[in-house]
Amino acid sequence: MSQSFSFNLAAQPPKVDVPGGTIREANSKVFRRLKGLSAYILTLEPGGVRIPHWHPDCSEMQYLVSGSNVQVGLMQPNDGAAPGKEVSYTLRAPGWVGFIPQGWHHYIQNNGSEPAVMMIFFNNELPDDVDVSWALAIGGRDGTRVMEQVFGISLEGANHRRIWNVPGTPGGLTPPPQSDFGFDLGGQAPAVNVRGGGTARLAIEATFPKVCEMSLFLLTLEPGASLVPHWHPNVAELDYVLSGEVFVGLMTTAQGTRAGEDVSFRLKEGMVGFLPQGWFHYIQNTGTTPAHLLVLFNSESPEEIDISIAFGTGGAAGQAILEEVFGISWANADFTEVAISPPRAPKQ
Secondary structure: OOOOOEEEOOOOOOOEEEOOEEEEEEOOOOOOOOOOOEEEEEEEOOOOEEEEEEOOOOOEEEEEEEOOOEEEEEEEOOEOOEOOEEOOEEEOOOOEEEEEOOOOEEEEEEOOOOOEEEEEEEOOOOOOOEEHHHHOOOOHHHHHHHHHHHHOOOOOOOOOOOOOEEOOOOOOOOOOOOOOOEEEOOOOOOOEEOOOOEEEEEEOOOOOOOOOOOEEEEEEEOOOOEOOOEEOOOOOEEEEEEEOEEEEEEEOOOOOOOOOOEOOEEEEOOEEEEEOOOOEEEEEEOOOOOEEEEEEEOOOOOOOEEHHHHOOOOHHHHHHHHHHHHOOOOOOOOOOOOOOOOOOOOOO
């Protein structure tokens, strides 16, 4: 295949490099394999602000890698005659995640005393945005008059340049009470214990009810540990390595009458890997220290089929078929489920 399924995001030059912070991007412009998912690294200096904006074509999830007390200002849309509702939240410490539905107005400010590093995930391979700084310039001077009527102040001399991050003053107004759009993923008890040494903590619909069309796993693998080979019938997957090193075994689909192609790759700290929907794969820690990964899906309830249980299809009849295919006995094979199986959301 002509394009790689891995990409060194941390090594990319900043798309934005201003006093308030930096942004590094892994979208389909620079990582052409991506489809339905993308990942950015946002760094904000103390007081730095990702200015108010919204994404018309995607939802957003954040994961705080380092830093503390990052405020996400979030406004829920109006509901008929009722005005929008403030549902802001704070990423208090590393391991906290936040979710912002598609099109919702928001900003991010580092109110901590140290630089904050965040992974920003989108369920679109090329996410768009509308920044409030230049959105208010709509319609030229006529538009300015409209905005002046709305706000009751003069906007003469206002800066309508497109900017991404701005330096600010940490603290500001006291944030509202924590809303349920923020979630302490790192503080959750492991939902899954991986055979061979490892755990997975899940931010999915069953554990983080506000998420929609996205979900995130915090996966830890001990040296040598592996997720059993599997595939996801309803989602694509994007993996980001927080620390350590892993090998991702990946097989393409048959593409007509041809056999699938082995397109496996290695991921080190700061790299992302993309796994298309339904493609067969596994992840193994090939390093000497524990590996920590963020695993992103474009569904709030990702499904998976483990090869260990898939080969149990059909009972004795299916076993006979496997023996014909491989030419060996499967009488003592273990057809039990041994890898991640996310809990389903409770029925409403």
